[in-house]
Amino acid sequence: MKLLVTGGMGFIGANFIRYVRSKQPAWAVVNVDKLTYAGNPENLADLEEGGNYRFFRGDIADYSFMEPIFQRGVDVVVNFAAESHVDRSIQDADPFVKSNIVGAQVLLELARRHAIKKFIQVSTDEVYGSLGAEGKFGEDAPLCPNSPYSASKAAADLLCRSFFKTYGVPVIVTRGANNFGPYQFPEKFMALIITNAVEEQAIPVYGDGLNVRDWIYVEDHCRALEAVLLKGQAGEIYNIGADNELSNLDLVRQILNELNKPDAVIKFVQDRPGHDRRYAVQSAKIKQLLRWRPVYSFREALKLTVNWYLAHPDWWKRVKSGSYRQYYQEWYGGLAK
Ligand code: NAD
Ligand code: DAU
Numbered sequence: 001m002k003l004l005v006t007g008g009m010g011f012i013g014a015n016f017i018r019y020v021r022s023k024q025p026a027w028a029v030v031n032v033d034k035l036t037y038a039g040n041p042e043n044l045a046d047l048e049e050g051g052n053y054r055f056f057r058g059d060i061a062d063y064s065f066m067e068p069i070f071q072r073g074v075d076v077v078v079n080f081a082a083e084s085h086v087d088r089s090i091q092d093a094d095p096f097v098k099s100n101i102v103g104a105q106v107l108l109e110l111a112r113r114h115a116i117k118k119f120i121q122v123s124t125d126e127v128y129g130s131l132g133a134e135g136k137f138g139e140d141a142p143l144c145p146n147s148p149y150s151a152s153k154a155a156a157d158l159l160c161r162s163f164f165k166t167y168g169v170p171v172i173v174t175r176g177a178n179n180f181g182p183y184q185f186p187e188k189f190m191a192l193i194i195t196n197a198v199e200e201q202a203i204p205v206y207g208d209g210l211n212v213r214d215w216i217y218v219e220d221h222c223r224a225l226e227a228v229l230l231k232g233q234a235g236e237i238y239n240i241g242a243d244n245e246l247s248n249l250d251l252v253r254q255i256l257n258e259l260n261k262p263d264a265v266i267k268f269v270q271d272r273p274g275h276d277r278r279y280a281v282q283s284a285k286i287k288q289l290l291r292w293r294p295v296y297s298f299r300e301a302l303k304l305t306v307n308w309y310l311a312h313p314d315w316w317k318r319v320k321s322g323s324y325r326q327y328y329q330e331w332y333g334g335l336a337k
Contacts, residue, residue: 001027004074006060006107007081009033011184012122012176012218014043016078019222021047031055032069034099038084040324042315043183060103063110070114076229078120079107085187086126086149090273093148100152101159108163108171119171120228121160125214125241126150127175130276138282139175139237146274157237170234174225177241177281181218181301182308186316189248190215193255194309195316197264207271209249212278216242217301220294227292238290239281244298258306 003020007013008031017029033039035057047053058065060081081103083089083096104121111119128137129144143158145151163169180190196203224240232238246254249266256264286292296304309316318324 002073002075003027003029004032004069004077005029006032006077006079006103007039008055009035009039009041009043010080010084011038011043011181011188012179012221013080014040014183015181015218016080016222016225017044017047017053019219019226021053023226025052028052029054030069030072030074032058032060032066033081034059036083036095036099037325038185040183040185040319042318042324059099061098061106063106066106066110070110070116074114074116076118076120077107077111077116078122078225078229079104080122082122082153083149085185086147087187087272089147089149089152093152096148096152100149101155104156105159108159108169111171112163112167112169117170118229118232118234119160119169120225120232121156121171121173122225123157123173123175124150124153125175125177125239125279125281126276127154127157128279128281131278131280133278136241136280136282137239139239139285146276164235172228172232172234173237174228175237175239175281176221176224177214177216177279179218179221180215181305182312183315184218186320190251190255190305191309191316193252194259194306195320197256197259197261198309198313200261200264202265202267203252204267204269205248205252206269207275209252209266209268210247211275212245212247212280213251214241214280215244215246215251215298216240216294217296217304220296220301223295224286224290224292227286227290231290233289238286239283240286240292241281241283242294242298243283245278245280246298254302255306258302
């Protein structure tokens with residue numbers, strides 16, 4: 001199996017490549033990543049290049065860069081590459097449109113021309129928009145994105161649908177909940193809470209702190225993607241949630257408890273514009289049809305995550321200070337914006 005993984009130097013992509021290397025060692029993995037601020041080669045620094053793993057620095061939205069990669073032979077595409085942070089999309093939607101929409105279109109076009117066997121678009125539960133206190137979104141819920149980030153992901157989902165319907169490209173869309181685990185960039189809430197608490201810095205909580213997210217351990221998400229890759233049906237959409245709904249304030253309290261820092265300072269700050277109140281998805285389809293389910297309880301996964309950050313302060317301190325970018329400049333000829 002020849003796998004093209006895009007965005008493999010980011011949080012979930014790097015975890016997925018690690019997962020595949022250990023569970024499916026015969027699969028060949030080509031990792032393409034632009035190395036934006038979120039792409040950190042240190043995430044996979046211990047993987048040996050050559051043989052079954054190759055890395056190419058480049059932009060998925062650049063057709064002429066991507067074409068030779070498809071010409072070398074690709075069976076399955078797993079597209080993680082994207083701008084992924086909602087707050088950044090509120091500051092500037094431009095890179096979100098380019099990477100998340102144009103990037104997806106370029107990959108779909110190449111998948112069509114090179115008769116790819118499967119194309120997995122790693123999407124998000126945010127495309128459904130916000131829920132009130134009750135209910136969960138099924139795969140047939142209408143798309144109702146509220147941020148430029150989620151709008152760009154929804155646009156890519158619709159392009160995927162159109163390439164399946166019009167050209168028969170075997171596309172599958174997955175819609176995952178909020179991931180957490182090792183190698184998460186500490187701009188995201190979970191990693192920010194842990195690292196700020198360790199550094200005894202205030203924890204910024206938007207609005208009233210009562211927005212709710214469903215938290216899934218990244219390894220469980222990777223296992224779900226493996227199930228989709230092996231058994232998923234072309235043209236289908238699979239939600240991937242873990243039924244771990246927590247308000248942001250409850251999440252902060254649980255993490256502080258785990259770190260034994262109950263007195264850390266919680267600072268209520270201005271709310272995120274368009275802040276979605278609650279996300280929750282029904283995952284019955286992937287559970288019933290693909291026999292996937294999360295392996296970790298939230299408590300176990302939280303412990304593993306907190307311990308990983310405690311054991312890897314050099315990693316996140318380099319990321320927080322920005323020095324990781326300088327570190328890799330020599331090897332990769334400068335990093336993208
Ligand atoms: P991330 O920001 O940590 O990583 C994204 C990676 O994509 C980075 O390595 C970056 O350099 C790369 N990239 C960005 N634009 C690129 C381009 N044009 N060409 C090549 N590489 C590019 O993101 P993440 O949290 O790992 O999320 C990965 C994917 O999963 C995204 O598509 C995101 O929408 C989706 N997702 C994330 C979550 C979550 O909770 N983090 C949940 C569901 C779905
Ligand atoms: O639901 C899946 C999505 O989860 C993914 O598609 C996105 O890529 C990923 O970034 C994540 O989006 P969120 O906006 O839910 O995640 P974030 O970590 O930015 O915020 C989680 C919650 O915490 C949200 O309600 C906003 C709040 N928050 C966030 C930050 C960064 C705070 O209260 N304070 C903060 O400083």
